[in-house]
Amino acid sequence: MLRSRVLACGLLLALSVGPCAGATPVAAEQRLQASIEADQPHAIALLERLVNQNSGTLNLPGVKAVGDMVRAELEPLGFDVEWIDMRATGRAGHLVATHTGNGRGKRILLIGHLDTVFEPDSPFQRFARNGDTATGPGIGDDKGGVVIIVAALRAMHAAGTLRDADIKVVLTGDEESAGTPLEAARADLVAAGKWADVALEYEGLIVDGGRDHATIARRGVADWELTATGLTGHSSGVFGDALGYGANYELARILDGFRRELPEPNLTLNVGLMVGGTPAALDPDGARGSAAGKTNIVAERAVAVGDLRALTPEQEANARARMQGIVAQHLPKTGATLVFADAYPPMAPTAGNRALLALLNQVNTDLGLPVMDEWDPAKRGAADSSFVAADADVLAGMGAAGSRAHAEGETVDLASIQRQALRSAVLIGRLARTPP
Structure with a gap:
């Protein structure tokens, strides 16, 4: 596995305020940092567009419209993007995007969702920004997570680390209320889990006591x-x-x-x-x-x-x-x-999931970010990552930090998008160079 040698630059390096004296990051990973910093305005503008398009689970055209916005982001990066129509289950559908690499590294699945709990009749409909905090329906759950996926992949593309990576992105359109029958509603996600070696899920990041935490298990x-x-x-x-x-x-x-x-x-x-x-x-x-x-x-x-x-x-x-x-x-x-x-299904705390967290914590150490502890699974809800846990090692909660999910006034910490995109881009790049 590629190892970067960034010394303790701390969070300032992660936010690209400038490299610390004596830091010697691997060139490609240094380019990731610069690219993510430069791309933050694009990420926030994308988040605003996604949030302002209502995609309540039962708003089928709205969910499809959000999927089309994400398609426009991924196709220029070399992804083959497919819309899986799921109207037979009472839901809009899923977006599945595949990037074919050299087949030598781990196959990586990125999971998020396009829908929110806020239907068109909700009074909570628009994006609003106040400094480094923004509010809006589904802004953290899960449109912030979707933006982090896009930001990480854009940075990898700019830095040249995406070229050889085998990646599949699955964004479901009914995570908040799955279609029926469930077996049909999750068939494409389950198939992607069987294809993958590892899966990263982009529901909200848990921040407790001022520290980021990782999710290696869900009930x-x-x-x-x-x-x-x-x-x-x-x-x-x-x-x-x-x-x-x-x-x-x-x-x-x-x-x-x-x-x-x-x-x-x-x-x-x-x-x-x-x-x-x-x-x-x-x-x-x-x-x-x-x-x-x-x-x-x-x-x-x-x-x-x-x-x-x-x-x-x-x-x-x-x-x-x-x-x-x-x-x-x-x-x-x-x-x-x-x-x-x-x-x-349950996402048990397996040895493979803990090994994946260890890899993420190596990334954190190399970037000068604090090591992330495991979050208590009894304090989290269920998510789509559970459907692939039987077939792949999974690390969840890779999305944006925020508050008030599923409630009017839902917020996201915009700085966390940059931090999480950097973690993801480095981790995905290293996994893509690690033999399966």
Whole structure:
């Protein structure tokens, strides 16, 4: 692997204020620094254009328009860009861009997404800048990450380090709300993961205590629906041999069993919505429900939905089995069923992921940036990187630093774009020269 010999220049070198006395960076990596600094106005202008184009997940033309903007950035760099139409899944599509190198280095997958949680009816629609901070819908999640990918690749192209690199960029158009069926919605990303040796994911950078942190693990997510049933009748007979306990007590028993018996490190189980009565039902979207009943009627049906988050496939499988065991211990005259729906697989903290972080920290050391510690996976949500974690080593959270993701007033630290683009450009260039 190519080693640069930059001594402790600190963050000033990373921001190209000027090389420190005695620093002797490898020429190509020195060119990366200069190129990224010079290109920062382009990066910020691109970010503004991307943010001002609404691309809420359900705004299919808007998501496609953002994809077209990114296509215009990548094709001049030598990428073969393809739009994968996904309207059959209820979503716009994905952008897949491939750069063919010399085949001698690691194959590198870069992951981000084009969509945001802000639909066209949201009042939060425009980019606004105040010094080194900017606000806008999706500015950090994930348009800042997309801009970092583009900025790193533009710098590599200018420095000559992109020429021999085998890189695939996959920007999904439905990360915030995946299309259905999920297998079809993520088929292209999974295929890219099987092609790759390593994957870098450009969701937001975690900054805590003034220090950047790296993400080498994410918990997976599985949604679940619990339905309890019972005999209905006059409440004077509840607890008795004829009516038993009713659906609401059965639902409460099960959920309390989950609360008492399941908690362990990195495992959480949330109950998001519950309804019970005679009758009771959820709407088809699972986000609303209705129930009827009276104080003197034993509930006939109760339904609850929620999610299960686990760090490893083994932890998730064990939790599912324990949940089913709790469900099976029915109260008299009641029944219950528990159904799971896969959402995001776990991204476990593997040795390969940690080795990739070690390579990034060598880059940090060579650039005079602080070493990055692992971030607690229980403090992060799920992301598309989990779909490739079974096939490639993954380093996540390579995007922009900011705050208030998914909320009006979402912000990004513009200086972090330059810092992250530099880290990425150097890391990708070194990986591209490392035999697979």
